[in-house]
Amino acid sequence: MRACTAMSSRNVKGDDMSTSVEVRDRPSTAIGSLRVDGKRLWRSLMELAEIGATAKGGVRRLALTDLDRQGRDRVVGWLRDAGASIEIDGAGNVFAMRAGSNALAPPVLTGSHVDTQPSGGKFDGNYGVLAGLEVLRTLNDAGVVTEHPVAVAIWTNEEGSRFVPVMGGSGAFAGVFPLEHLLKQRDVDGVSFGEALTAIGYAGTVRTGGRELDAYFEAHIEQGPILEREDMVIGVVTGALGQRWYDCIWSGQDAHAGPTPMEARHDALLGAAKMVEAVNGVAHRHAPDGRATVGFMQVKPNSRNVIPGSVTMSIDMRHPDDDHLVTMDREIRAAASAIAVELRLECEVRQVDQFPASRFNLECVDAVRGAAKALAYPYREIVSGAGHDAIYLARVAPAAMIFVPCKDGISHNEIEDARPEHLEAGANVLLHAMLARAGVSRTAR
Numbered sequence: 001m002r003a004c005t006a007m008s009s010r011n012v013k014g015d016d017m018s019t020s021v022e023v024r025d026r027p028s029t030a031i032g033s034l035r036v037d038g039k040r041l042w043r044s045l046m047e048l049a050e051i052g053a054t055a056k057g058g059v060r061r062l063a064l065t066d067l068d069r070q071g072r073d074r075v076v077g078w079l080r081d082a083g084a085s086i087e088i089d090g091a092g093n094v095f096a097m098r099a100g101s102n103a104l105a106p107p108v109l110t111g112s113h114v115d116t117q118p119s120g121g122k123f124d125g126n127y128g129v130l131a132g133l134e135v136l137r138t139l140n141d142a143g144v145v146t147e148h149p150v151a152v153a154i155w156t157n158e159e160g161s162r163f164v165p166v167m168g169g170s171g172a173f174a175g176v177f178p179l180e181h182l183l184k185q186r187d188v189d190g191v192s193f194g195e196a197l198t199a200i201g202y203a204g205t206v207r208t209g210g211r212e213l214d215a216y217f218e219a220h221i222e223q224g225p226i227l228e229r230e231d232m233v234i235g236v237v238t239g240a241l242g243q244r245w246y247d248c249i250w251s252g253q254d255a256h257a258g259p260t261p262m263e264a265r266h267d268a269l270l271g272a273a274k275m276v277e278a279v280n281g282v283a284h285r286h287a288p289d290g291r292a293t294v295g296f297m298q299v300k301p302n303s304r305n306v307i308p309g310s311v312t313m314s315i316d317m318r319h320p321d322d323d324h325l326v327t328m329d330r331e332i333r334a335a336a337s338a339i340a341v342e343l344r345l346e347c348e349v350r351q352v353d354q355f356p357a358s359r360f361n362l363e364c365v366d367a368v369r370g371a372a373k374a375l376a377y378p379y380r381e382i383v384s385g386a387g388h389d390a391i392y393l394a395r396v397a398p399a400a401m402i403f404v405p406c407k408d409g410i411s412h413n414e415i416e417d418a419r420p421e422h423l424e425a426g427a428n429v430l431l432h433a434m435l436a437r438a439g440v441s442r443t444a445r
């Protein structure tokens with residue numbers, strides 16, 4: 001039904017390329033040879049990274065701070081310069097729309113986020129937004145008119161480090177939680193999301209969500225080591241790991257470290273320590289796809305000469321298959337019970353959040369794979385281990401993601417790095433995946 005002319009071969013009419021012509025009747029090379037300007041993309045990334053730049057070469061631009069405003073203003077300025085019209089919704093999500101020839105066709109959207117972790121890098125999120133900007137600039141340079149509108153989104157508070165929930169803007173857009181829930185969340189200083197949004201001038205009036213989309217694509221650095229290790233340039237992301245988050249609470253008895261014999265103790269920290277090992281063991285049993293992490297622990301009373309009577313610890317468990325997660329859930333609960341009996345403790349394993357494993361839309365994944373193939377970039381399929389705005393978008397629109405390698409797989413770190421040629425390749429794949437969905441009506445040159 002859709003005129004997917006971007007990468008397909010059509011019969012040749014032989015029109016003069018310097019005039020406005022119907023690309024549908026042109027050979028595939030006319031659009032197929034279109035490429036982004038990698039140097040321009042890199043320059044934009046470096047210019048955006050100046051805002052909130054840290055001494056170690058990273059970026060600290062927390063959601064809805066004045067630095068976030070400055071970053072947004074700079075990118076919105078560039079999007080306006082690229083001729084896009086700007087809309088802002090109630091969650092502060094920004095949509096930059098480039099009109100297509102069919103005013104009734106839903107847009108093909110790309111995007112990501114420009115907020116960062118407290119000690120974040122230059123590329124996480126920022127790359128996806130600026131790759132989208134580069135797509136618009138490239139279409140402008142070539143005078144391409146798409147059938148569907150092509151649009152770029154900046155999602156608010158993806159990182160979730162100043163405000164919970166993580167992926168807040170895209171979650172509200174996708175109806176995962178109501179906008180009101182998001183707006184009333186408070187940071188550690190008691191400032192609400194709504195107040196902070198108004199303070200930086202990004203409390204928009206456009207309705208949050210309910211927007212029909214033809215497709216959503218998101219380009220992102222991998223944030224893991226697989227592509228680099230295998231010398232791949234493009235990750236065709238087929239879905240994301242399911243996640244289960246737990247609080248695990250150990251209760252024993254505070255007692256004096258000196259007079260209390262070993263056999264008389266109820267040491268909650270010893271239980272937690274054994275549990276850390278058990279959680280690791282569960283993930284290893286479900287290798288290579290299983291992941292399990294204890295990253296937070298609170299020991300009470302946390303005193304040198306007191307046997308700890310209480311420990312609260314987190315467990316983060318991930319797997320691409322939800323059935324496996326059910327098994328892993330059973331295994332950590334069984335381990336907790338066995339440790340509790342052995343050490344005469346009480347243990348409560350409380351699940352606090354859950355993200356089902358998600359599979360991206362097959363047609364959109366095909367569009368990404370097709371573009372990588374046509375552009376002759378080495379690619380492999382990959383599952384995202386991290387959360388992304390695209391995972392919420394996938395609930396309301398056909399969606400897929402494009403990964404590019406990052407140095408040593410390191411992200412959420414000031415030393416996060418990526419190679420210009422890989423970023424350029426990912427943007428080229430994004431361009432052609434979007435064109436495959438948006439269809440091309442005509443080109444001026």
Ligand SMILES: [Zn+2]
Pocket residue numbers: 113124125158220388
């Ligand atoms: Zn990100």
